[in-house]
Amino acid sequence: MTRKSAKIKALPGPDERQPLLTARRRQKMARSAHAYVRGSASRFYAWLDSQPRGRLPEGPAVWIGGDCHLGNLGPVADATGNVAIQIRDLDQSVIGNPLHDLLRLGLSLATAARSSDLPGVIISSMIDALADGYEQAFDDSRSDATKKAQRPDVAKIAMDEALHRSWHRMDRQTIDNSRPAIPLGKRFWPLSDAERVAIHALFESESAPRIHAALTGRTNAAPKIEVLDAAYWVKGCSSLGRRRYAVLLNVDDTCPSDGPPYLVDIKQAAAAAAPQRDGASIPRDNAKRVLEGARHLTPMLGERMIAARLDGCTVVVRELMRQDLKLESERLSEDDAVKAAHFLALVVGRAHARQMDTGTRAAWLAELGKGREESRTAPPWLWRSIVELMAVHEVDYLGHCRGFAHDRPSR
Structure with a gap:
């Protein structure tokens, strides 16, 4: 067994995550x-x-x-x-x-x-x-x-x-420079087979055209999106324990000749602790609620997000741009x-x-x-x-x- 494979084997599997994240x-x-x-x-x-x-x-x-x-x-x-x-x-x-x-x-x-x-x-x-x-x-x-x-x-x-953050620096922090893969370790943990299947299915589902439009700004009824790699993302504080994934995508065959892969964040949308105004018209779907809030408060971000479902779970999908800090x-x-x-x-x-x-x-x-x-x-x-x-x-x-x-x- 190589040192790398031994390291990956030592990382927590899906059934072991929750107590570690807590x-x-x-x-x-x-x-x-x-x-x-x-x-x-x-x-x-x-x-x-x-x-x-x-x-x-x-x-x-x-x-x-x-x-x-x-x-x-x-x-x-x-x-x-x-x-x-x-x-x-x-x-x-x-x-x-x-x-x-x-x-x-x-x-x-x-x-x-x-x-x-x-x-x-x-x-x-x-x-x-x-x-x-x-x-x-x-x-x-x-x-x-x-x-x-x-x-x-x-x-x-x-x-x-x-403003000056380069893709080279982004790569060092998030993805392996030598190949389009997410380096597993402290920040990224391996997926279960079911999770990997669900993520692939998301980008092949009816949400694919909306994801493509959010990533490229172009409408395409039959978008070409290829999942290069994906991992469970150990990120945040109050959201630790929810489903969160980092995904590398090749969109319209632009990677690697025309640039690095798209780095996409899939984040479970849970119920809000913040109280809502009585009688307010708010989407009951938590992902749609988050998206609507972004469109009103931060349109620069809202235009890059979509609400979707991942294996029955409501999620928000957005590209992580190098300027987002x-x-x-x-x-x-x-x-x-x-x-x-x-x-x-x-x-x-x-x-x-x-x-x-x-x-x-x-x-x-x-x-x-x-x-x-x-x-x-x-x-x-x-x-x-x-x-x-x-x-x-x-x-x-x-x-x-x-x-x-x-x-x-x-x-």
């Missing part, structure tokens, strides 16, 4: 309070559900991201390669209260700042900047020229890497933290504002500012909510760490 998720969430926040959307919504009615603003019914933490924002490319910082993960998207995205982002920023050992004075300034950046998106009295935020270093670095924000500087709060709040605000007419934007802007004592400070409800959320999540995080430490096998 343990990995718990380990990731134990790394820092910020990591815990990223993986605990359900805890965030439990706190919101506990708040008395009327204590927090009730925004207009629009599509929201539902899980707007820092890791779910970053550079996103459209089908032609244009890049912008957008909401990049829509698993939790629903028609709901836009306030939820603002609070989720504020909690994530504040815990990232604490994980970076930044003082409370900076967090106070971040929350003020968060309010100002978000409100800018709804203020029609300000020109587009003034609705600009200074891009923080975390965004500059990510954008620079996205997440923001790395484990170490924020004092200056960058405040800039990041303002800039990212404006990004989220614009995603909400484009769904509202003039009167709705004005009414929501007025509602956001209720109780504000000074024009440049955050309203009291926003400060109080983020501080309370930080306290709740810190307690839960320490409890998670204690349980994780006790459950780890002794060395």
